Amino acid sequence: MSTNPRHEIQEKIEEGDLRWLLLKTGELHGHFCPFVALGVKASVIAIRRLRAFTEGIDEDILAIVETNNCFADGVQMTTGCTFGNNALIFRDVGKTAMTLALRGGKGIRVLVKPGYPEAMTADNPEAKNLFERFIRRREKGTPEEMRRLKDVWEALSFAQLEVPDDKQFKVEEVTVALPGHAPIHPSLVCAECGEAFMETRGRMKNGDPVCLPCSGDSYFVLEGGGIRMI
Template sequence: MNTYTIRPVGIVRNEYDNPVDYHRIKEKPSTIIVNDEYSEALLNINECEYLDIVFWFHKSEKGSLSGKTHSGLHRGVFASRSPKRPNLIGITTVKLLERNKNELVVEGLDAIDNTPVIDIKNCDTSLFASISESDPVHNSILKSDPRIEIRNNIAKGQTDILLIKAAQMHGHFCPGLAMGVMAAVHAMKEMQADSDGMENLLAVTETNNCFSDGVQFVTGCSFGNNSLIYKDLGKTAFTLAGRDGEGIRICSRHESREIIEAAFPDFRKYYQSVIVEQERDPEMVSAYKKIALERAFGTLNIPFGSLFTVKRVHTEIPDFAGIDESVVCRLCNESVMRSRTTEQDDSFTCFSCSGRDYGILDGNGIHL
Protein backbone atom coordinates (compact mmCIF):
# COMPACT_ATOMS: atom_id res chain seq x y z
CA MET A 1 0.00 0.00 0.00
CA ASN A 2 1.29 3.45 -0.87
CA THR A 3 2.23 5.91 1.86
CA TYR A 4 1.92 9.67 1.61
CA THR A 5 3.72 12.57 3.26
CA ILE A 6 1.62 15.40 4.71
CA ARG A 7 3.26 18.69 5.65
CA PRO A 8 1.46 21.14 7.97
CA VAL A 9 0.52 24.52 6.54
CA GLY A 10 0.15 26.12 9.96
CA ILE A 11 -0.51 25.62 13.64
CA VAL A 12 -3.36 26.23 16.10
CA ARG A 13 -2.91 28.49 19.11
CA ASN A 14 -5.39 28.64 22.00
CA GLU A 15 -5.53 28.17 25.77
CA TYR A 16 -6.12 24.40 25.75
CA ASP A 17 -2.92 22.33 26.03
CA ASN A 18 -4.66 18.98 26.40
CA PRO A 19 -7.87 17.43 25.08
CA VAL A 20 -10.94 18.45 27.10
CA ASP A 21 -14.66 18.61 26.35
CA TYR A 22 -14.73 19.74 22.73
CA HIS A 23 -17.72 21.99 23.43
CA ARG A 24 -15.53 24.11 25.73
CA ILE A 25 -12.83 24.42 23.07
CA LYS A 26 -15.36 25.42 20.42
CA GLU A 27 -16.75 28.22 22.60
CA LYS A 28 -13.42 30.10 22.71
CA PRO A 29 -11.74 31.72 19.68
CA SER A 30 -8.61 30.07 18.36
CA THR A 31 -5.87 31.53 16.20
CA ILE A 32 -4.47 29.65 13.21
CA ILE A 33 -0.97 30.81 12.33
CA VAL A 34 -0.25 29.97 8.70
CA ASN A 35 3.34 29.34 7.69
CA ASP A 36 4.95 32.18 5.71
CA GLU A 37 5.50 30.00 2.66
CA TYR A 38 1.71 29.69 2.27
CA SER A 39 0.91 33.41 2.59
CA GLU A 40 -0.24 33.64 -1.01
CA ALA A 41 -2.81 30.91 -0.35
CA LEU A 42 -4.63 33.31 1.99
CA LEU A 43 -5.50 35.71 -0.84
CA ASN A 44 -9.11 36.97 -0.44
CA ILE A 45 -9.82 34.58 2.43
CA ASN A 46 -11.55 37.54 4.13
CA GLU A 47 -14.46 36.92 1.76
CA CYS A 48 -15.01 33.44 3.22
CA GLU A 49 -17.18 33.68 6.32
CA TYR A 50 -16.93 29.94 7.05
CA LEU A 51 -13.92 27.67 6.58
CA ASP A 52 -13.21 23.95 6.84
CA ILE A 53 -10.06 23.37 8.91
CA VAL A 54 -8.27 20.06 8.34
CA PHE A 55 -5.84 19.17 11.12
CA TRP A 56 -3.82 16.36 12.73
CA PHE A 57 -4.78 14.86 16.12
CA HIS A 58 -1.17 15.08 17.34
CA LYS A 59 -1.98 13.91 20.88
CA SER A 60 -4.23 11.03 19.88
CA GLU A 61 -3.38 7.44 19.13
CA LYS A 62 -4.94 5.04 16.68
CA GLY A 63 -7.69 3.10 18.40
CA SER A 64 -10.18 0.37 17.64
CA LEU A 65 -12.39 0.67 14.60
CA SER A 66 -15.54 0.95 16.69
CA GLY A 67 -16.57 2.10 20.13
CA LYS A 68 -18.92 4.29 22.15
CA THR A 69 -19.53 7.90 21.16
CA HIS A 70 -20.12 10.78 23.62
CA SER A 71 -23.85 10.09 23.39
CA GLY A 72 -23.34 6.44 24.36
CA LEU A 73 -24.04 4.95 20.94
CA HIS A 74 -21.84 2.14 19.68
CA ARG A 75 -20.55 3.09 16.23
CA GLY A 76 -17.74 2.47 13.80
CA VAL A 77 -15.11 5.16 13.79
CA PHE A 78 -16.16 6.22 10.27
CA ALA A 79 -19.62 6.96 11.66
CA SER A 80 -18.26 9.16 14.46
CA ARG A 81 -15.99 12.12 15.10
CA SER A 82 -13.63 10.25 17.39
CA PRO A 83 -9.99 11.50 17.35
CA LYS A 84 -8.79 7.89 17.52
CA ARG A 85 -8.80 7.00 13.83
CA PRO A 86 -6.82 4.95 11.29
CA ASN A 87 -5.43 8.28 10.07
CA LEU A 88 -5.43 10.92 12.81
CA ILE A 89 -7.12 13.57 10.67
CA GLY A 90 -9.80 15.92 11.96
CA ILE A 91 -11.97 18.43 10.10
CA THR A 92 -14.16 21.15 11.58
CA THR A 93 -16.17 23.97 10.06
CA VAL A 94 -15.37 27.31 11.72
CA LYS A 95 -16.40 30.93 11.41
CA LEU A 96 -13.67 33.35 10.37
CA LEU A 97 -13.74 36.29 12.78
CA GLU A 98 -10.63 38.19 11.78
CA ARG A 99 -7.50 38.01 9.65
CA ASN A 100 -4.25 39.73 10.56
CA LYS A 101 -1.63 38.93 7.92
CA ASN A 102 -0.89 35.20 8.39
CA GLU A 103 -3.09 34.82 11.46
CA LEU A 104 -6.71 33.72 11.26
CA VAL A 105 -8.92 34.16 14.32
CA VAL A 106 -11.72 31.59 14.14
CA GLU A 107 -14.67 30.44 16.22
CA GLY A 108 -15.87 26.85 16.56
CA LEU A 109 -12.55 25.02 16.21
CA ASP A 110 -12.20 21.93 18.45
CA ALA A 111 -8.42 21.50 18.04
CA ILE A 112 -6.06 22.12 20.98
CA ASP A 113 -2.98 24.32 21.21
CA ASN A 114 -0.10 23.43 18.85
CA THR A 115 -2.33 21.25 16.66
CA PRO A 116 -0.80 21.00 13.16
CA VAL A 117 -3.12 22.37 10.47
CA ILE A 118 -3.02 20.30 7.28
CA ASP A 119 -5.28 22.36 5.04
CA ILE A 120 -7.81 25.20 5.00
CA LYS A 121 -10.77 25.21 2.61
CA ASN A 122 -13.72 27.45 1.88
CA CYS A 123 -16.80 25.76 3.35
CA ASP A 124 -18.82 23.94 0.69
CA THR A 125 -22.60 23.88 1.25
CA SER A 126 -23.56 23.10 -2.35
CA LEU A 127 -24.80 19.61 -1.49
CA PHE A 128 -27.31 20.96 1.05
CA ALA A 129 -28.48 23.59 -1.43
CA SER A 130 -28.86 20.90 -4.10
CA ILE A 131 -30.87 18.68 -1.76
CA SER A 132 -33.19 21.57 -0.91
CA GLU A 133 -33.63 22.56 -4.54
CA SER A 134 -34.39 18.99 -5.65
CA ASP A 135 -36.90 18.20 -2.90
CA PRO A 136 -40.05 17.12 -4.82
CA VAL A 137 -42.52 18.33 -2.19
CA HIS A 138 -40.84 21.72 -1.93
CA ASN A 139 -40.68 22.08 -5.71
CA SER A 140 -44.32 21.07 -6.05
CA ILE A 141 -45.28 23.90 -3.70
CA LEU A 142 -43.14 26.39 -5.61
CA LYS A 143 -44.67 25.34 -8.91
CA SER A 144 -48.13 26.16 -7.62
CA ASP A 145 -47.05 29.29 -5.72
CA PRO A 146 -43.63 30.57 -6.88
CA ARG A 147 -43.56 33.51 -4.46
CA ILE A 148 -44.51 31.63 -1.30
CA GLU A 149 -41.00 31.85 0.20
CA ILE A 150 -40.68 35.56 -0.58
CA ARG A 151 -44.15 36.21 0.81
CA ASN A 152 -43.26 34.39 4.03
CA ASN A 153 -39.99 36.34 4.27
CA ILE A 154 -41.92 39.59 3.90
CA ALA A 155 -44.49 38.61 6.53
CA LYS A 156 -41.71 37.75 9.01
CA GLY A 157 -39.73 40.89 8.21
CA GLN A 158 -36.71 38.77 7.16
CA THR A 159 -34.97 41.51 5.21
CA ASP A 160 -31.59 39.79 5.58
CA ILE A 161 -32.82 36.67 3.77
CA LEU A 162 -34.52 38.78 1.10
CA LEU A 163 -31.29 40.75 0.60
CA ILE A 164 -29.37 37.52 0.02
CA LYS A 165 -31.96 36.36 -2.51
CA ALA A 166 -32.11 39.75 -4.25
CA ALA A 167 -28.32 39.76 -4.61
CA GLN A 168 -28.55 36.53 -6.61
CA MET A 169 -30.24 38.63 -9.28
CA HIS A 170 -28.38 41.89 -8.64
CA GLY A 171 -24.91 40.35 -8.51
CA HIS A 172 -23.52 42.05 -5.40
CA PHE A 173 -24.45 43.44 -1.99
CA CYS A 174 -24.70 47.19 -1.41
CA PRO A 175 -26.71 49.71 0.66
CA GLY A 176 -28.73 50.64 -2.43
CA LEU A 177 -30.01 47.09 -2.83
CA ALA A 178 -30.62 46.89 0.92
CA MET A 179 -32.65 50.11 0.83
CA GLY A 180 -34.72 48.74 -2.06
CA VAL A 181 -35.47 45.61 -0.05
CA MET A 182 -36.35 47.66 3.05
CA ALA A 183 -38.65 50.02 1.15
CA ALA A 184 -40.39 47.23 -0.73
CA VAL A 185 -40.96 45.12 2.39
CA HIS A 186 -42.45 48.12 4.19
CA ALA A 187 -44.78 48.91 1.28
CA MET A 188 -45.88 45.30 0.79
CA LYS A 189 -46.68 44.89 4.48
CA GLU A 190 -48.39 48.26 4.71
CA MET A 191 -50.63 47.51 1.73
CA GLN A 192 -50.98 43.80 2.56
CA ALA A 193 -50.19 43.21 -1.09
CA ASP A 194 -48.70 40.50 -3.24
CA SER A 195 -47.93 40.20 -6.93
CA ASP A 196 -49.17 37.44 -9.18
CA GLY A 197 -47.33 38.89 -12.16
CA MET A 198 -50.61 39.80 -13.85
CA GLU A 199 -50.34 43.63 -13.61
CA ASN A 200 -52.74 43.89 -10.67
CA LEU A 201 -49.99 45.31 -8.45
CA LEU A 202 -47.62 47.87 -9.94
CA ALA A 203 -44.37 49.42 -8.79
CA VAL A 204 -43.39 52.84 -10.11
CA THR A 205 -39.66 53.39 -9.63
CA GLU A 206 -38.02 56.77 -10.04
CA THR A 207 -34.46 55.49 -10.45
CA ASN A 208 -32.66 52.74 -12.36
CA ASN A 209 -29.92 52.10 -9.79
CA CYS A 210 -29.39 49.29 -7.25
CA PHE A 211 -32.48 50.36 -5.29
CA SER A 212 -34.75 49.29 -8.15
CA ASP A 213 -33.51 45.70 -8.13
CA GLY A 214 -34.46 45.37 -4.47
CA VAL A 215 -37.91 46.71 -5.32
CA GLN A 216 -38.34 44.38 -8.29
CA PHE A 217 -37.34 41.27 -6.38
CA VAL A 218 -39.43 41.84 -3.26
CA THR A 219 -42.57 43.18 -4.96
CA GLY A 220 -42.48 40.78 -7.91
CA CYS A 221 -43.13 43.75 -10.20
CA SER A 222 -40.72 43.63 -13.13
CA PHE A 223 -40.27 44.92 -16.67
CA GLY A 224 -40.88 41.40 -17.96
CA ASN A 225 -44.36 41.09 -16.43
CA ASN A 226 -45.28 44.71 -17.30
CA SER A 227 -45.78 45.59 -13.64
CA LEU A 228 -42.75 47.86 -13.26
CA ILE A 229 -43.07 51.44 -14.47
CA TYR A 230 -39.95 53.57 -14.78
CA LYS A 231 -39.98 57.34 -14.34
CA ASP A 232 -36.59 58.83 -15.19
CA LEU A 233 -36.56 61.26 -12.26
CA GLY A 234 -33.28 60.27 -10.61
CA LYS A 235 -34.80 59.89 -7.14
CA THR A 236 -34.31 56.93 -4.81
CA ALA A 237 -38.04 56.43 -4.52
CA PHE A 238 -40.86 54.18 -5.64
CA THR A 239 -44.62 53.91 -5.45
CA LEU A 240 -46.50 50.67 -4.92
CA ALA A 241 -50.09 50.84 -6.11
CA GLY A 242 -53.05 48.71 -7.06
CA ARG A 243 -55.10 48.97 -10.23
CA ASP A 244 -57.19 51.71 -8.62
CA GLY A 245 -54.12 53.94 -8.37
CA GLU A 246 -54.18 54.01 -4.57
CA GLY A 247 -50.79 53.31 -3.10
CA ILE A 248 -47.77 54.26 -1.02
CA ARG A 249 -44.77 56.30 -2.11
CA ILE A 250 -41.51 55.71 -0.23
CA CYS A 251 -38.61 58.08 -0.80
CA SER A 252 -35.15 58.11 0.74
CA ARG A 253 -34.43 61.08 2.97
CA HIS A 254 -31.77 63.43 1.64
CA GLU A 255 -29.68 62.75 4.77
CA SER A 256 -29.83 58.96 4.38
CA ARG A 257 -26.43 58.81 2.67
CA GLU A 258 -24.79 60.68 5.55
CA ILE A 259 -26.49 58.41 8.09
CA ILE A 260 -25.20 55.27 6.37
CA GLU A 261 -21.70 56.70 5.95
CA ALA A 262 -21.59 57.69 9.61
CA ALA A 263 -22.53 54.14 10.59
CA PHE A 264 -19.69 52.70 8.48
CA PRO A 265 -16.92 55.35 8.44
CA ASP A 266 -14.19 53.08 7.01
CA PHE A 267 -16.12 52.32 3.85
CA ARG A 268 -15.37 55.63 2.12
CA LYS A 269 -11.60 55.01 2.16
CA TYR A 270 -11.88 51.65 0.42
CA TYR A 271 -14.55 52.90 -1.98
CA GLN A 272 -12.33 55.79 -3.02
CA SER A 273 -9.37 53.48 -3.71
CA VAL A 274 -11.12 50.54 -5.38
CA ILE A 275 -14.06 52.15 -7.19
CA VAL A 276 -13.12 55.77 -7.82
CA GLU A 277 -9.36 55.39 -8.31
CA GLN A 278 -9.69 51.85 -9.78
CA GLU A 279 -6.94 50.40 -7.57
CA ARG A 280 -7.03 46.64 -8.08
CA ASP A 281 -4.61 45.38 -5.45
CA PRO A 282 -6.12 41.99 -4.45
CA GLU A 283 -5.87 42.69 -0.73
CA MET A 284 -7.52 46.10 -1.14
CA VAL A 285 -10.31 44.65 -3.28
CA SER A 286 -10.89 41.88 -0.73
CA ALA A 287 -11.05 44.41 2.12
CA TYR A 288 -13.47 46.54 0.11
CA LYS A 289 -15.81 43.62 -0.56
CA LYS A 290 -15.80 42.65 3.10
CA ILE A 291 -16.66 46.11 4.40
CA ALA A 292 -19.19 46.61 1.60
CA LEU A 293 -20.91 43.40 2.72
CA GLU A 294 -20.99 44.59 6.33
CA ARG A 295 -22.34 47.96 5.19
CA ALA A 296 -25.11 46.39 3.10
CA PHE A 297 -26.43 44.14 5.86
CA GLY A 298 -25.78 46.81 8.49
CA THR A 299 -28.04 49.19 6.56
CA LEU A 300 -30.95 46.83 7.28
CA ASN A 301 -30.53 47.56 11.00
CA ILE A 302 -30.80 51.35 10.65
CA PRO A 303 -34.24 52.54 11.77
CA PHE A 304 -36.55 52.72 8.74
CA GLY A 305 -37.79 56.22 9.60
CA SER A 306 -34.23 57.54 9.59
CA LEU A 307 -33.77 56.60 5.95
CA PHE A 308 -37.22 57.04 4.37
CA THR A 309 -40.35 59.11 4.18
CA VAL A 310 -43.69 57.40 3.54
CA LYS A 311 -46.94 58.86 2.30
CA ARG A 312 -50.21 57.68 0.81
CA VAL A 313 -50.67 58.74 -2.80
CA HIS A 314 -52.94 58.35 -5.79
CA THR A 315 -51.01 57.71 -8.98
CA GLU A 316 -52.03 57.38 -12.59
CA ILE A 317 -51.94 53.77 -13.72
CA PRO A 318 -51.62 52.82 -17.42
CA ASP A 319 -53.92 50.35 -19.10
CA PHE A 320 -52.99 46.69 -19.18
CA ALA A 321 -50.13 46.07 -21.59
CA GLY A 322 -51.35 45.40 -25.10
CA ILE A 323 -50.54 42.30 -27.10
CA ASP A 324 -48.54 43.46 -30.11
CA GLU A 325 -48.57 41.63 -33.43
CA SER A 326 -45.26 40.19 -34.54
CA VAL A 327 -43.99 40.67 -38.07
CA VAL A 328 -40.76 39.82 -39.90
CA CYS A 329 -38.22 42.47 -40.83
CA ARG A 330 -37.58 42.35 -44.60
CA LEU A 331 -33.85 43.01 -44.12
CA CYS A 332 -32.65 40.98 -41.11
CA ASN A 333 -35.48 38.40 -41.32
CA GLU A 334 -35.98 38.60 -37.56
CA SER A 335 -39.32 38.64 -35.75
CA VAL A 336 -40.19 42.05 -34.31
CA MET A 337 -43.18 43.85 -32.76
CA ARG A 338 -45.12 45.59 -35.51
CA SER A 339 -45.20 48.79 -33.47
CA ARG A 340 -41.37 48.84 -33.60
CA THR A 341 -41.13 48.87 -37.39
CA THR A 342 -41.51 51.18 -40.33
CA GLU A 343 -44.12 49.91 -42.80
CA GLN A 344 -44.11 50.36 -46.55
CA ASP A 345 -46.01 48.44 -49.23
CA ASP A 346 -46.97 45.62 -46.85
CA SER A 347 -43.35 45.06 -45.81
CA PHE A 348 -41.77 45.88 -42.48
CA THR A 349 -38.33 47.11 -41.44
CA CYS A 350 -37.21 47.07 -37.82
CA PHE A 351 -35.85 50.26 -36.29
CA SER A 352 -32.28 48.99 -36.14
CA CYS A 353 -32.27 48.11 -39.87
CA SER A 354 -34.04 51.29 -40.93
CA GLY A 355 -31.74 53.52 -38.90
CA ARG A 356 -34.67 55.10 -37.09
CA ASP A 357 -34.04 56.45 -33.59
CA TYR A 358 -35.26 54.31 -30.72
CA GLY A 359 -35.21 54.64 -26.95
CA ILE A 360 -32.40 53.18 -24.88
CA LEU A 361 -32.45 52.64 -21.13
CA ASP A 362 -28.97 52.38 -19.61
CA GLY A 363 -27.11 53.65 -16.57
CA ASN A 364 -27.67 57.22 -17.72
CA GLY A 365 -31.45 56.90 -17.92
CA ILE A 366 -33.68 56.94 -21.00
CA HIS A 367 -32.34 58.55 -24.18
CA LEU A 368 -32.34 58.14 -27.95
Protein backbone atom coordinates in the same frame (compact mmCIF):
# COMPACT_ATOMS: atom_id res chain seq x y z
CA MET B 1 -51.66 22.20 -10.76
CA SER B 2 -50.80 25.81 -10.43
CA THR B 3 -47.85 26.89 -8.35
CA ASN B 4 -46.83 30.17 -6.84
CA PRO B 5 -43.09 30.43 -7.36
CA ARG B 6 -42.97 33.43 -5.02
CA HIS B 7 -44.64 31.59 -2.16
CA GLU B 8 -41.52 31.49 0.00
CA ILE B 9 -40.66 35.13 -0.65
CA GLN B 10 -44.18 36.18 0.36
CA GLU B 11 -43.89 34.12 3.51
CA LYS B 12 -40.64 35.84 4.44
CA ILE B 13 -42.22 39.25 3.82
CA GLU B 14 -45.04 38.25 6.19
CA GLU B 15 -42.50 37.20 8.78
CA GLY B 16 -40.43 40.35 8.24
CA ASP B 17 -37.33 38.24 7.57
CA LEU B 18 -35.29 41.03 5.95
CA ARG B 19 -32.04 39.09 6.15
CA TRP B 20 -33.46 36.19 4.15
CA LEU B 21 -34.90 38.62 1.60
CA LEU B 22 -31.58 40.40 1.21
CA LEU B 23 -29.73 37.10 0.76
CA LYS B 24 -32.28 36.09 -1.87
CA THR B 25 -31.90 39.43 -3.66
CA GLY B 26 -28.15 38.80 -3.86
CA GLU B 27 -28.95 35.98 -6.29
CA LEU B 28 -30.43 38.52 -8.68
CA HIS B 29 -28.19 41.48 -7.96
CA GLY B 30 -24.83 39.73 -7.81
CA HIS B 31 -23.47 41.53 -4.75
CA PHE B 32 -24.55 42.98 -1.43
CA CYS B 33 -24.54 46.75 -1.17
CA PRO B 34 -26.39 49.34 0.95
CA PHE B 35 -28.79 50.43 -1.78
CA VAL B 36 -29.99 46.96 -2.64
CA ALA B 37 -30.76 46.51 1.08
CA LEU B 38 -32.66 49.82 1.11
CA GLY B 39 -34.67 48.61 -1.90
CA VAL B 40 -35.65 45.44 -0.04
CA LYS B 41 -36.62 47.38 3.08
CA ALA B 42 -38.56 50.07 1.22
CA SER B 43 -40.52 47.35 -0.60
CA VAL B 44 -41.41 45.53 2.62
CA ILE B 45 -42.61 48.82 4.15
CA ALA B 46 -44.73 49.57 1.07
CA ILE B 47 -46.21 46.06 0.90
CA ARG B 48 -47.19 46.20 4.57
CA ARG B 49 -48.68 49.68 4.33
CA LEU B 50 -50.57 48.85 1.16
CA ARG B 51 -52.12 45.89 2.95
CA ALA B 52 -53.53 48.32 5.48
CA PHE B 53 -56.14 49.19 2.90
CA THR B 54 -56.34 46.02 0.83
CA GLU B 55 -57.14 42.42 1.57
CA GLY B 56 -53.79 41.02 0.53
CA ILE B 57 -50.74 41.43 -1.60
CA ASP B 58 -51.85 39.16 -4.41
CA GLU B 59 -53.93 41.87 -6.04
CA ASP B 60 -52.89 43.48 -9.24
CA ILE B 61 -50.03 45.67 -8.12
CA LEU B 62 -47.39 47.71 -9.85
CA ALA B 63 -44.10 49.10 -8.66
CA ILE B 64 -42.67 52.39 -9.82
CA VAL B 65 -38.95 52.99 -9.39
CA GLU B 66 -37.41 56.41 -9.84
CA THR B 67 -33.82 55.28 -10.29
CA ASN B 68 -32.08 52.45 -12.15
CA ASN B 69 -29.43 51.71 -9.54
CA CYS B 70 -28.98 48.86 -7.04
CA PHE B 71 -32.11 50.00 -5.13
CA ALA B 72 -34.26 48.91 -8.09
CA ASP B 73 -33.13 45.28 -7.82
CA GLY B 74 -34.21 45.19 -4.17
CA VAL B 75 -37.60 46.40 -5.37
CA GLN B 76 -37.87 43.88 -8.22
CA MET B 77 -36.97 40.88 -6.07
CA THR B 78 -39.13 41.84 -3.10
CA THR B 79 -42.25 43.13 -4.85
CA GLY B 80 -42.11 40.68 -7.75
CA CYS B 81 -42.80 43.59 -10.10
CA THR B 82 -40.12 43.25 -12.75
CA PHE B 83 -38.85 44.55 -16.04
CA GLY B 84 -40.05 41.35 -17.67
CA ASN B 85 -43.55 40.98 -16.25
CA ASN B 86 -44.56 44.57 -17.09
CA ALA B 87 -45.46 45.34 -13.49
CA LEU B 88 -42.43 47.60 -13.14
CA ILE B 89 -42.54 51.23 -14.23
CA PHE B 90 -39.34 53.22 -14.48
CA ARG B 91 -39.60 56.96 -14.03
CA ASP B 92 -36.20 58.25 -15.03
CA VAL B 93 -35.96 61.07 -12.49
CA GLY B 94 -32.95 59.89 -10.48
CA LYS B 95 -34.54 59.68 -7.03
CA THR B 96 -33.97 56.75 -4.69
CA ALA B 97 -37.67 56.11 -4.30
CA MET B 98 -40.23 53.43 -5.04
CA THR B 99 -44.00 53.37 -5.11
CA LEU B 100 -46.16 50.31 -4.79
CA ALA B 101 -49.58 50.95 -6.28
CA LEU B 102 -52.82 49.19 -6.99
CA ARG B 103 -54.18 49.36 -10.55
CA GLY B 104 -56.72 51.85 -9.27
CA GLY B 105 -53.89 54.26 -8.52
CA LYS B 106 -53.77 54.18 -4.74
CA GLY B 107 -50.24 53.65 -3.56
CA ILE B 108 -47.47 54.01 -1.02
CA ARG B 109 -44.32 55.88 -1.95
CA VAL B 110 -41.15 55.21 0.01
CA LEU B 111 -38.27 57.62 -0.48
CA VAL B 112 -34.76 57.48 0.97
CA LYS B 113 -34.38 60.62 3.07
CA PRO B 114 -32.05 63.30 1.74
CA GLY B 115 -28.70 63.08 3.48
CA TYR B 116 -29.19 59.47 4.57
CA PRO B 117 -26.78 57.93 2.01
CA GLU B 118 -24.04 60.32 3.20
CA ALA B 119 -24.89 59.67 6.86
CA MET B 120 -24.56 55.95 6.21
CA THR B 121 -20.78 56.17 5.93
CA ALA B 122 -20.24 59.31 8.04
CA ASP B 123 -18.92 57.39 11.04
CA ASN B 124 -17.16 54.81 8.87
CA PRO B 125 -14.15 56.54 7.26
CA GLU B 126 -12.88 53.32 5.68
CA ALA B 127 -16.18 52.66 3.90
CA LYS B 128 -16.37 56.30 2.83
CA ASN B 129 -12.86 56.22 1.40
CA LEU B 130 -13.36 52.90 -0.41
CA PHE B 131 -16.64 54.14 -1.89
CA GLU B 132 -15.08 57.40 -3.03
CA ARG B 133 -12.13 55.71 -4.71
CA PHE B 134 -13.50 52.53 -6.18
CA ILE B 135 -17.17 53.20 -6.80
CA ARG B 136 -17.56 56.92 -7.40
CA ARG B 137 -14.20 57.52 -9.12
CA ARG B 138 -13.98 53.97 -10.53
CA GLU B 139 -10.30 53.66 -9.60
CA LYS B 140 -8.75 50.26 -10.17
CA GLY B 141 -7.63 48.92 -6.79
CA THR B 142 -5.35 46.02 -5.93
CA PRO B 143 -7.12 42.65 -5.57
CA GLU B 144 -6.77 43.08 -1.81
CA GLU B 145 -8.40 46.54 -1.86
CA MET B 146 -11.24 45.25 -4.03
CA ARG B 147 -11.81 42.36 -1.63
CA ARG B 148 -11.87 44.79 1.27
CA LEU B 149 -14.38 46.99 -0.56
CA LYS B 150 -16.61 43.96 -1.07
CA ASP B 151 -16.42 43.00 2.62
CA VAL B 152 -17.03 46.52 3.93
CA TRP B 153 -19.83 47.10 1.46
CA GLU B 154 -21.47 43.79 2.34
CA ALA B 155 -21.31 44.58 6.07
CA LEU B 156 -22.84 47.99 5.38
CA SER B 157 -25.57 46.31 3.32
CA PHE B 158 -26.66 43.99 6.14
CA ALA B 159 -26.27 46.82 8.68
CA GLN B 160 -29.06 48.70 6.85
CA LEU B 161 -31.50 46.07 8.07
CA GLU B 162 -30.92 47.13 11.68
CA VAL B 163 -31.42 50.88 11.20
CA PRO B 164 -34.88 52.18 12.25
CA ASP B 165 -37.09 52.80 9.18
CA ASP B 166 -37.81 56.43 10.02
CA LYS B 167 -34.10 57.28 9.91
CA GLN B 168 -33.88 56.00 6.35
CA PHE B 169 -37.23 56.63 4.70
CA LYS B 170 -40.03 59.05 4.20
CA VAL B 171 -43.29 57.17 3.60
CA GLU B 172 -46.36 58.75 2.04
CA GLU B 173 -49.73 57.75 0.63
CA VAL B 174 -50.05 58.77 -2.99
CA THR B 175 -52.43 58.51 -5.90
CA VAL B 176 -50.74 57.79 -9.19
CA ALA B 177 -51.94 57.67 -12.77
CA LEU B 178 -51.16 54.20 -14.09
CA PRO B 179 -51.23 52.69 -17.56
CA GLY B 180 -53.53 49.78 -18.39
CA HIS B 181 -52.25 46.26 -18.93
CA ALA B 182 -49.40 46.04 -21.41
CA PRO B 183 -50.90 45.25 -24.82
CA ILE B 184 -49.77 42.20 -26.80
CA HIS B 185 -49.01 43.02 -30.43
CA PRO B 186 -48.56 40.69 -33.39
CA SER B 187 -45.09 40.19 -34.88
CA LEU B 188 -43.92 41.05 -38.37
CA VAL B 189 -40.79 39.85 -40.12
CA CYS B 190 -38.31 42.49 -41.19
CA ALA B 191 -37.80 42.65 -44.96
CA GLU B 192 -34.11 43.45 -44.48
CA CYS B 193 -32.72 41.33 -41.61
CA GLY B 194 -35.37 38.62 -41.56
CA GLU B 195 -35.90 38.92 -37.81
CA ALA B 196 -39.34 39.08 -36.21
CA PHE B 197 -40.29 42.26 -34.35
CA MET B 198 -43.31 43.71 -32.57
CA GLU B 199 -45.60 45.37 -35.11
CA THR B 200 -45.65 48.69 -33.27
CA ARG B 201 -41.83 48.91 -33.43
CA GLY B 202 -41.62 48.77 -37.19
CA ARG B 203 -41.41 51.20 -40.08
CA MET B 204 -42.31 50.93 -43.76
CA LYS B 205 -39.37 51.09 -46.15
CA ASN B 206 -39.96 50.88 -49.91
CA GLY B 207 -43.38 49.38 -49.20
CA ASP B 208 -42.10 46.64 -46.86
CA PRO B 209 -42.09 46.46 -43.08
CA VAL B 210 -38.65 46.76 -41.50
CA CYS B 211 -37.51 46.69 -37.88
CA LEU B 212 -36.37 49.88 -36.16
CA PRO B 213 -32.61 49.21 -36.39
CA CYS B 214 -32.93 48.46 -40.13
CA SER B 215 -35.12 51.54 -40.67
CA GLY B 216 -32.34 53.84 -39.45
CA ASP B 217 -34.90 55.64 -37.31
CA SER B 218 -34.06 56.52 -33.71
CA TYR B 219 -35.41 54.57 -30.74
CA PHE B 220 -35.20 54.51 -26.93
CA VAL B 221 -32.62 52.55 -24.98
CA LEU B 222 -32.42 52.00 -21.25
CA GLU B 223 -28.79 51.89 -20.15
CA GLY B 224 -26.74 52.60 -17.06
CA GLY B 225 -27.14 56.35 -17.51
CA GLY B 226 -30.94 56.17 -17.83
CA ILE B 227 -33.29 56.26 -20.82
CA ARG B 228 -32.09 57.95 -23.96
CA MET B 229 -32.93 58.14 -27.62
CA ILE B 230 -30.34 56.81 -30.05
